[in-house]
Amino acid sequence: MSKTLPADSVGLVTPQTHHFDTPLPLDCGRELSSYDLVYETYGELNADRSNAILLCHALSGSHHAAGYHSEDERKPGWWEACVGPGKPIDTNRFFVVCSNNLGGCHGSTGPSSIHPTRGEPYGSDFPLVTVGDWVRSQAQLADVLGIETWAAVVGGSLGGMQALQWSIDYPERLRHAVLIAAAPKLSAQNIAFNEVARQAILSDAQFHGGRYYEQNKQPEHGLALARMLGHITYLSDDAMRAKFGREMRKGDGKLKFSFDVEFEVESYLRYQGRSFVDRFDANTYLLMTKALDYFDPAATHDHDLSAALAHVTARYLVLSFSSDWRFPPSRSREIVRALLDGDKSVSYSEIEASQGHDAFLMPIPHYQAVLGSYLANVAREVGV
Amino acid sequence: MSKTLPADSVGLVTPQTHHFDTPLPLDCGRELSSYDLVYETYGELNADRSNAILLCHALSGSHHAAGYHSEDERKPGWWEACVGPGKPIDTNRFFVVCSNNLGGCHGSTGPSSIHPTRGEPYGSDFPLVTVGDWVRSQAQLADVLGIETWAAVVGGSLGGMQALQWSIDYPERLRHAVLIAAAPKLSAQNIAFNEVARQAILSDAQFHGGRYYEQNKQPEHGLALARMLGHITYLSDDAMRAKFGREMRKGDGKLKFSFDVEFEVESYLRYQGRSFVDRFDANTYLLMTKALDYFDPAATHDHDLSAALAHVTARYLVLSFSSDWRFPPSRSREIVRALLDGDKSVSYSEIEASQGHDAFLMPIPHYQAVLGSYLANVAREVGV
Numbered sequence: 071m072s073k074t075l076p077a078d079s080v081g082l083v084t085p086q087t088h089h090f091d092t093p094l095p096l097d098c099g100r101e102l103s104s105y106d107l108v109y110e111t112y113g114e115l116n117a118d119r120s121n122a123i124l125l126c127h128a129l130s131g132s133h134h135a136a137g138y139h140s141e142d143e144r145k146p147g148w149w150e151a152c153v154g155p156g157k158p159i160d161t162n163r164f165f166v167v168c169s170n171n172l173g174g175c176h177g178s179t180g181p182s183s184i185h186p187t188r189g190e191p192y193g194s195d196f197p198l199v200t201v202g203d204w205v206r207s208q209a210q211l212a213d214v215l216g217i218e219t220w221a222a223v224v225g226g227s228l229g230g231m232q233a234l235q236w237s238i239d240y241p242e243r244l245r246h247a248v249l250i251a252a253a254p255k256l257s258a259q260n261i262a263f264n265e266v267a268r269q270a271i272l273s274d275a276q277f278h279g280g281r282y283y284e285q286n287k288q289p290e291h292g293l294a295l296a297r298m299l300g301h302i303t304y305l306s307d308d309a310m311r312a313k314f315g316r317e318m319r320k321g322d323g324k325l326k327f328s329f330d331v332e333f334e335v336e337s338y339l340r341y342q343g344r345s346f347v348d349r350f351d352a353n354t355y356l357l358m359t360k361a362l363d364y365f366d367p368a369a370t371h372d373h374d375l376s377a378a379l380a381h382v383t384a385r386y387l388v389l390s391f392s393s394d395w396r397f398p399p400s401r402s403r404e405i406v407r408a409l410l411d412g413d414k415s416v417s418y419s420e421i422e423a424s425q426g427h428d429a430f431l432m433p434i435p436h437y438q439a440v441l442g443s444y445l446a447n448v449a450r451e452v453g454v
Numbered sequence: 455m456s457k458t459l460p461a462d463s464v465g466l467v468t469p470q471t472h473h474f475d476t477p478l479p480l481d482c483g484r485e486l487s488s489y490d491l492v493y494e495t496y497g498e499l500n501a502d503r504s505n506a507i508l509l510c511h512a513l514s515g516s517h518h519a520a521g522y523h524s525e526d527e528r529k530p531g532w533w534e535a536c537v538g539p540g541k542p543i544d545t546n547r548f549f550v551v552c553s554n555n556l557g558g559c560h561g562s563t564g565p566s567s568i569h570p571t572r573g574e575p576y577g578s579d580f581p582l583v584t585v586g587d588w589v590r591s592q593a594q595l596a597d598v599l600g601i602e603t604w605a606a607v608v609g610g611s612l613g614g615m616q617a618l619q620w621s622i623d624y625p626e627r628l629r630h631a632v633l634i635a636a637a638p639k640l641s642a643q644n645i646a647f648n649e650v651a652r653q654a655i656l657s658d659a660q661f662h663g664g665r666y667y668e669q670n671k672q673p674e675h676g677l678a679l680a681r682m683l684g685h686i687t688y689l690s691d692d693a694m695r696a697k698f699g700r701e702m703r704k705g706d707g708k709l710k711f712s713f714d715v716e717f718e719v720e721s722y723l724r725y726q727g728r729s730f731v732d733r734f735d736a737n738t739y740l741l742m743t744k745a746l747d748y749f750d751p752a753a754t755h756d757h758d759l760s761a762a763l764a765h766v767t768a769r770y771l772v773l774s775f776s777s778d779w780r781f782p783p784s785r786s787r788e789i790v791r792a793l794l795d796g797d798k799s800v801s802y803s804e805i806e807a808s809q810g811h812d813a814f815l816m817p818i819p820h821y822q823a824v825l826g827s828y829l830a831n832v833a834r835e836v837g838v
Contacts, residue, residue, distance in 0.1 A: 098711040198711040258694035258719040259686060265720045266682045269727075272713060273675035275659040291657035295650060299683065302646045310642035316750065325748055327482040327582040329656060329740060333747065335642040336649045343653075356713060363717065364709055366700065 074141050080112040080154050080161050083137035083147075087177060088214050094172075094207055097200040104186055107211050108177030109133045109169035112153060113161035115217075120452040122217045123159060123445075124208060124244075125149065125168040126225030126232035129300070129358045130350060132176040135168040136161075149226075151433040158442035163449045164221065172207050173199045173357045181353030182283060194280025198357055201228075201365045205235045209243065221452045222246035222445065223384075226430035227397065228358070231365045234405065237384040238367055246448050248441070250389045251430040253401035254375050254408070255366040260396065263303055264359040267296035271352045280353050293352045294343030296359075301342050306393035306426030310335060368408075375408035385415040387444045389437065391429040392422050417444065458525050464496040464538050464545050467521035467531075471561060472598050478556075478591055481584040488570055491595050492561030493517045493553035496537065497545035499601075504836040506601045507543060507829075508592060508628075509533065509552040510609030510616035513684070513742045514734060516560035519552040520545075533610075535817040542826035547833040548605065556591045557583045557741045565737030566667060578664025582741055585612075585749045589619045593627065605836045606630035606829065607768075610814035611781065612742070615749045618789065621768040622751055630832050631768045632825070635778055635814040637785035638759050638792070639750035644780065647687055648743040651680035655736045664737050677736045678727030685726050690777035690810030694719060752792075759792035769799040771828045773821065775813040776806050801828065 075081050087108045093101045110133050115122060125135050127148065136153035138146050147168075153159045159166060170178040173196060181196040212220070223236040223244045230252025237247040256264070274292030276282055282289060305313070314335040318324075331337045371377035386409055390402035399420045409416040421437045423429040429437070459465050471492045478486045494517050499506060509519050511532070520537035522530050531552075537543045543550060554562035557580060565580040596604070607620040607628045614636025621631040640648070658676030660666055666673060689697070698719040702708075715721045755761035770793055774786035783804045793800040805821045807813040813821070 098709075255700065257691060258698040258700065258717070259689075259691045261700070261717050262682075262686045262694065262719050262723055265717075265723055266679060266686065268713060269675075269682065269724070270654060270679055273679070291653075295654055295657070295679070298646075298650045298653065302643060302650065305643075307641060307643045310646065314642040316639065316642065316645070323753070325482075329652060329744070333642070333645050333649075335646050339646055339649055340653070360713070369707070 075138055078154050078156055079146060079150065080137035082141070083110050083112065083134075083139065085110050085133055085139075085177060088211060090210055092210070094203070094210070096197050096203045098197050100197045102172070102179065102197070105172060105179035105207070106177065106183070107169045107172070107207060109167055109211060110135065110137075110147075112136055112166040113164050115165040115215075116454055118453075119217055120219070120221060121163065121449070121454045122165045122167060122215070122220050124212070124220050124223045124236075125153070125159070125166060126204075126208075126223065126229035127168065127171065128225070128227035128229045129362070130346070131229070132174065133168045133170040133178075134176070135166070148431060151431060152438065152441060158438045158445060159224065160442070160445065160449070163454045164445070167211070167215065167217075169208060169211055171204050171358075173354060173361075175351035175354040180351065181280065181357065182351045191283040193283060193353060196353065196357065198360050200361050201231050201235045202239060204232055204361070205239050208236070209240055212243065218243065220244040221448050222248055224248040224250075225252070226250035227252060227427065228362055231362075235365075235367060237382045237386070238378060241381060241383045244384050245451070246387065247384045248387045248389070248444070249402070249405060251391055251394055251397050251402075251427055252405070253397040254368065254404050256363055261363050263299060264363055267299050268356055268359055270295035270299070271356055277352065282352070288347060289352045290347040293347050293350065293355060296355055297346040298339040298343040301339060303396045304426055304428045306395060306424060308393060308424050309426050309428075312424065314338060375404065376411040379408050379414065380412050382414060386417070387441070388416060388418045389440065390420050391425070391427070392420060393424050394427045394429060396427040459522055462538050462540055463530060463534065464521035466525070467494050467496065467518075467523065469494050469517055469523075469561060472595060474594055476594070478587070478594070480581050480587050482581050484581045486556070486563065486581070489556060489563035489591070490561065490567070491553045491556065491591060493551055493595060494519065494521075494531075496520055496550040497548050499549040499599075500838055502837075503601055504603070504605060505547065505833070505838045506549045506551060506599070506604050508596070508604050508607045508620075509537070509543070509550060510588075510592075510607065510613035511552065511555065512609070512611035512613045513746065514730070515613070516558065517552045517554040517562075518560070519550070532815060535815060536822065536825060542822045542829060543608065544826070544829065544833070547838045548829070551595070551599065551601075553592060553595055555588050555742075557738060557745075559735035559738040564735065565664065565741065566735045575667040577667060578737060580737065580741065582744050584745050585615050585619045586623060588616055588745075589623050592620075593624055596627065602627065604628040605832050606632055608632040608634075609636070610634040611636060611811065612746055615746075619749075619751060621766045621770070622762060625765055625767045628768050629835070630771065632771045632773070632828070633786070633789060634773045635775055635781050635786075635811055636789070637781040638752065638788050640747055645747050647683060648747055651683050652740055652743055654679035654683070655740055661736065666736070672731060673736045674731040677731050677734065677739060680739055681730040682723040682727040685723060687780045688810055688812045690779060690808060692777060693809050693812075696808065698722060759788065760795035763792050763798065764796050766798060770801070771825070772800060772802045773824065774804050775809070775811070776804060777808050778811045778813060780811040
């Protein structure tokens with residue numbers, strides 16, 4: 071490892087891509103005739119292939135969960151707080167895999183990828199993939215990597231929903247599911263926020279029905295708005311107060327009487343919106359929000375989550391954060407209750423944290439301790 | 455009163471307009487050389503002019519608080535639930551006045567009004583008015599109406615902020631201030647939502663720097679987005695769940711795998727957005743959100759609200775609603791605490807209600823009873 075990178079990081083990592091030629095059937099009824107998944111791995115797969123952990127990323131995440139792509143990379147992967155040597159998801163013990171979701175914009179096949187026969191980007195023709203589709207494609211990747219059974223499938227937010235779906239769709243292929251800051255389905259309010267974000271993108275004059283790649287520019291105003299709105303829901307009211315209060319960007323406290331940036335929170339949001347446009351694709355954002363809205367494993371079981379989970383065999387760790395108002399603790403408890411109804415094994419902890427939904431990405435000692443000790447038991451169980 | 459209109463309504467009402475030729479100095483340092491205020495009145499002013507109540511409207515409200523403009527009007531004024539004969543704001547006892555805020559788009563001078571000398575709409579040249587400016591203009595209107603002292607100044611949300619400002623700026627001109635679902639200033643999260651709404655409008659390709667009147671069309675996508683977002687914050691999570699759940703608009707429960715309207719909540723929001731565009735002006739929306747952001751009477755008193763309220767003489771009724779997360783009860787309690795610090799007279803009630811911020815507009819029995827009995831005492835006090 072380079073001496074410029076922190077010692078507790080996995081250090082320099084190189085993404086890998088696997089090309090699948092076996093068609094993938096999708097929940098929408100269509101199929102992808104071929105597709106790529108880009109992924110990263112950290113740590114070593116042990117001889118009996120029992121120590122693999124799959125990380126599932128959330129809405130705007132990617133396969134780059136930990137480490138650095140170069141010594142110059144300014145920021146490490148999105149879950150650097152929890153993934154690395156000696157960290158809760160301990161790469162000295164586990165072989166950790168994280169793939170970019172299908173439909174993404176970081177290397178896995180998605181709307182901005184070139185259609186295999188048409189020779190132009192899929193654009194809005196890319197199918198609306200679901201959490202179930204992601205799990206199905208990740209199972210294909212597991213086959214490629216020779217992983218019959220994951221020691222654990224772990225994810226936060228939308229990633230936690232994928233972990234739950236894994237335990238439903240492939241009960242025999244994971245020992246543990248770790249669901250962090252997740253929900254068994256979106257509330258009307260959650261869907262409402264997603265809908266406003268989508269309308270911001272769809273109504274942007276530069277959206278061009280999703281075929282904006284040809285113009286070589288994004289519906290950037292709409293995508294920035296969607297991201298700004300998302301950020302409000304990721305932070306708690308308290309966290310925003312602590313971070314920004316009503317501080318003026320210029321310290322003189324004088325009102326400008328214009329629509330320029332004035333309060334610090336405005337400056338923060340505009341920056342978040344602008345910088346997101348440079349690294350994300352609007353069609354992918356649309357698709358990810360729709361996968362969130364559609365996630366509802368109980369829907370096919372007469373809206374009875376216990377029934378949907380009747381056959382699962384994984385053991386669960388469910389974690390929530392006290393100030394998360396996007397997927398508050400009550401939503402995690404719905405999952406816990408449904409599991410207990412079916413006499414399943416589940417540990418639950420509600421972490422005191424002021425950071426809101428974003429807490430799942432942060433180095434919060436109690437959170438890291440709970441996650442770390444659960445996974446240390448998993449490590450012992452699989453003999454690493 | 456027409457027999458087609460409800461008996462407990464003020465019935466048919468006709469807005470009136472007063473043209474002011476005395477320049478109005480504004481907090482931004484500019485002035486309006488002349489301006490119109492449109493207003494409605496309900497009930498009769500008594501001989502000693504002691505029974506007048508001023509209603510202050512919120513962000514998207516208008517002077518049309520109660521009754522009907524015609525027998526065909528589909529919906530009555532915005533506060534029909536509380537204003538009328540025998541209602542909490544009893545027009546059999548009080549003379550009730552409600553004016554459209556300066557900068558509005560319902561008849562008072564605002565961005566869509568014709569500039570007196572330039573002969574074209576003000577557009578983005580209309581000054582950013584503040585809550586203090588509104589109060590100053592309402593005081594001019596009170597002079598015109600011959601009302602030296604209001605029996606009460608009453609408002610919900612942004613209207614409650616105006617009532618608070620009245621008690622600070624003209625302590626001798628009101629006996630009571632009724633502040634409903636208000637806050638002493640916006641939180642960072644409140645400002646953040648306003649900023650996203652403003653950016654939606656400002657980044658709409660049809661905004662044209664606020665000079666869209668010449669094109670004869672609004673930045674309608676941006677304004678609709680702003681309204682959709684607003685609506686999410688007006689309803690509680692529970693109210694949304696009760697109202698929409700995850701109900702599909704088509705009853706078959708089948709997913710469409712498209713970005714068409716699918717969930718009921720999406721349909722509701724899109725309708726709210728679309729219909730708002732027909733009756734509201736984008737420049738006014740920008741200006742109203744900015745007035746909200748700027749409201750902070752403690753700012754000029756070293757951020758000490760008690761100090762800002764040290765000289766007030768009104769008696770206060772402060773009401774909040776349990777499920778309001780836009781201006782939650784804790785924000786009302788900040789006002790109550792500051793008043794009690796200064797040994798002022800204040801009654802406070804937190805109303806149990808599931809409707810969120812919107813509750814202040816609704817016929818909730820306990821709310822109506824508290825408001826009604828407080829104002830009945832005011833009526834006795836002023837001899838009506």
